[in-house]
Amino acid sequence: MQDNPRLGITLMIATTIVFAAQDGLSRYLAESYNVITVVTIRYIFFMCFVLAFSANQQGGIRAVAHTTQLPLQIGRGLVLVAQICVAISSFTLVGLVHFHAVFASYPLMIMALSVPILGEAVGWRRWIAVLIGFSGVLLILRPGSSMFSSASIMPVLAALMMASYGLMTRFAARNDSAQTSFFWTAIAGGVAMMFIGPFFWRPPIGTDWIWMSLLCLSGTGGHYLLIKALDATKASTIQPFTYLQLVFASTIGILFFADELDPMLIVGSAVIVGSGLFALHRSRQAKLNQS
Numbered sequence: 001m002q003d004n005p006r007l008g009i010t011l012m013i014a015t016t017i018v019f020a021a022q023d024g025l026s027r028y029l030a031e032s033y034n035v036i037t038v039v040t041i042r043y044i045f046f047m048c049f050v051l052a053f054s055a056n057q058q059g060g061i062r063a064v065a066h067t068t069q070l071p072l073q074i075g076r077g078l079v080l081v082a083q084i085c086v087a088i089s090s091f092t093l094v095g096l097v098h099f100h101a102v103f104a105s106y107p108l109m110i111m112a113l114s115v116p117i118l119g120e121a122v123g124w125r126r127w128i129a130v131l132i133g134f135s136g137v138l139l140i141l142r143p144g145s146s147m148f149s150s151a152s153i154m155p156v157l158a159a160l161m162m163a164s165y166g167l168m169t170r171f172a173a174r175n176d177s178a179q180t181s182f183f184w185t186a187i188a189g190g191v192a193m194m195f196i197g198p199f200f201w202r203p204p205i206g207t208d209w210i211w212m213s214l215l216c217l218s219g220t221g222g223h224y225l226l227i228k229a230l231d232a233t234k235a236s237t238i239q240p241f242t243y244l245q246l247v248f249a250s251t252i253g254i255l256f257f258a259d260e261l262d263p264m265l266i267v268g269s270a271v272i273v274g275s276g277l278f279a280l281h282r283s284r285q286a287k288l289n290q291s
Helices: 005-032 035-055 060-065 070-094 096-101 106-118 124-141 150-172 178-199 208-232 237-256 263-290
Strands: none
Touching: 005 035, 005 070, 005 096, 005 106, 005 208, 005 237, 035 070, 035 208, 035 263, 060 178, 070 150, 070 178, 096 124, 096 150, 096 237, 096 263, 106 124, 106 150, 106 263, 124 150, 124 208, 124 263, 178 208, 208 237, 237 263
16 A cells, blocks of 8 residues: 555545534434434445445455454444444534544543553553543533533443444454454444334435435445545544544534533543543554554
């Protein structure tokens, strides 16, 4: 792979913009239709895209789908689709700004959980970054105050589920390629929604089909851009730019859904992102010292 950091970073920024737009569309549609209907349509389209994409790879679908750890791959897909359902529900309950401010903590959760689950070593500086980052979550949630509610916990649950998915993906990567994991992410989630979706089905009407189509295209386009970004350069190069989704999604929330900012949310978000970036920097330093 030819390393092209500038192209990779540009594609990653485009990815965060597209995913932020996807979140905005998901929130808009979930306010008129139930979450299961929205996710079912989105995943069926995603599954069709992945099948077509895999068919064009060397060896076709059979080669891409081959895995020696099928239960793990299916489990990953089910965790992610469940996480998406929780996330979209959170959009309508707490707003895009609040959700993404808390959700930005999931890389820190991955780092903390990688020690007992994957047996990875984390230095004391990164542990401090994790603790400071979680204090940022508490600043946003404010337990015990009038601002705190049961709905406030949903972004935390979504972040924890995303962290679990991330750990399962890293575990799967020890034996399977990224293409194989990508394939089973779509297939497992898509098949699950095909079974569940009919029980909650509410067909879109009128121009809502246009918004549903845009949602499907944004989801598929975002994944495609992410694949291209990872093809262009190393994951560690583009990872810091994933935090831009917080900025773009929050902007959409403020402009189109009248989400509000408050000082504690801004401070908490800054603490979480700052801790995440510092922890990422320390991870890079640790790898350089080992090499």
